[in-house]
Amino acid sequence: MTNQRAEQAANILLAAAAVGVTVAVLRTPALRRVVWRLAVTALTGTLPVWVAREVRHAWSESGSPHV
Secondary structure, three states: OOHHHHHHHHHHHHHHHHHHHHHHHHHOHHHHHHHHHHHHHHHHHHHHHHHHHHHHHHHHHHOOOOO
16 A cells, blocks of 8 residues: 555545544534533633734734833
8 A cells, every 4th residue: 555545545534533423423412512612612712822822923023022
């Protein structure tokens, strides 16, 4: 098996697993609630921290004085 074929097979298996997990989550109310809570946590906790870090980095790279 060539490297390209191996990567293609791995991609197909990962896509099938993702579809399977999505179906399981959509069919199970408890899993839907867990996924929803994790998504809200990521959007309200992780995303603002990432944006602030990126803005701080961009500001320092621009050469502007520190405020």
